[in-house]
Amino acid sequence: MVSKNQIKLISGLHQKKQRFANQLFFAEGVKVIQELLQSNFELEHLYTTLNDFQTVHASKRTVINEQELKKISALSTPNSCLAVFKIPAEKEIIHSGLILALDDIRDPGNLGTILRLCDWFGIEQIICSKETVDIYNPKVVQATMGSITRVNVSYVDLKLFLAQTKLPVFGTFMDGENIYQSKLPQDGIIIMGNEANGISEEIEKTVTSRLTIPRFGELQKTESLNVATATAIILSEFKRNS
């Protein structure tokens, strides 16, 4: 049985403000919850309809029915379980290797997919502008499929961060160098821009290497790629010869 206060708390965690105030977030589904439990995330409380997760201490585990799950879930078709975790302290930024910088990514699905890509390509650090969607947004957590436990995500003043770095800074534009013909290093910062507006003007000034993903076909009318698919192509290019 889930109490009224618990419902109120979890419903609040749909909002960034409440997540920040309580320093809590939640995840849904067996796979993501298991990955969080196996990593360093600290469980606050688990709610399940299946009487599973028996290794979780009884004081932190409540078996609920489907109607109760529906009340606390962020999904239109709720999974079988939902778990509230503590937001961990921000880790120190890793200043080596390839770093992905996100300039105002707004769509939770895109951020989650990008995190999953970073995990696949061994990118350990993502730097986000303050306006980028919160990593603990339930839709982001869901879309990461567990990768949230393995990639370090930091929110910074992106302009300031890029102004101070000594690493080369890469961005993709229509007029850049063909990415397929560029020599790409294994240390550097790759900037991905906002879904509608691309890389913002003030961030563009910090770019030291302008790249282009070439278009093919006769028409070449497509104006842009989705930011997650563009990230996939760019990370694959940086890593394929590493």
Place this chain on the structure above:
Amino acid sequence: MVSKNQIKLISGLHQKKQRFANQLFFAEGVKVIQELLQSNFELEHLYTTLNDFQTVHASKRTVINEQELKKISALSTPNSCLAVFKIPAEKEIIHSGLILALDDIRDPGNLGTILRLCDWFGIEQIICSKETVDIYNPKVVQATMGSITRVNVSYVDLKLFLAQTKLPVFGTFMDGENIYQSKLPQDGIIIMGNEANGISEEIEKTVTSRLTIPRFGELQKTESLNVATATAIILSEFKRNS
């Protein structure tokens, strides 16, 4: 003013069955509608809140208010316009060049993003299994960002189609050849599998070349890539040396 019958018709078009029965679909937003108008799609009727699209004949254009748009829109935050188009006759399948085959892609956003990718990489033909989400689903139309006008999409018995083709058939698996080290032709069929289950067993039997997108990093715990980002990496690899 939009009539009750029009509202009923357009609401019906949210469902595949009604789209098929009426041979109509709808698109929302200035950009997508403009691309459809400029291509060979035949307009049935345009509804706009902005008194724009003045080149559309008055008999096919109705200025409506935002409340009316909300009633017919598939979006939680409706754009300024919605247009109903006739579903065009299926074009003949193009049997040369690179062809993308989709084995049961269920998510409309994924199909739309994949279409946009094909447009970018000059892939003219997509073959879909009958279970793949309908290309005229409003969420697919939206996610294509206009690419729907430039890529030929055909729904077929995929198993039969692949059994009869003389082209090489590519699929990605955990145990395939490293895609970065493979010689990739410019004629062939690339199969992408279902979001949860990958390529189905009976389709897997038709694959003549098994490929792998290598994982990087120490942990290598990510189990899979999102199907749209995997498609991005694969198409980029096939095209980069073309």
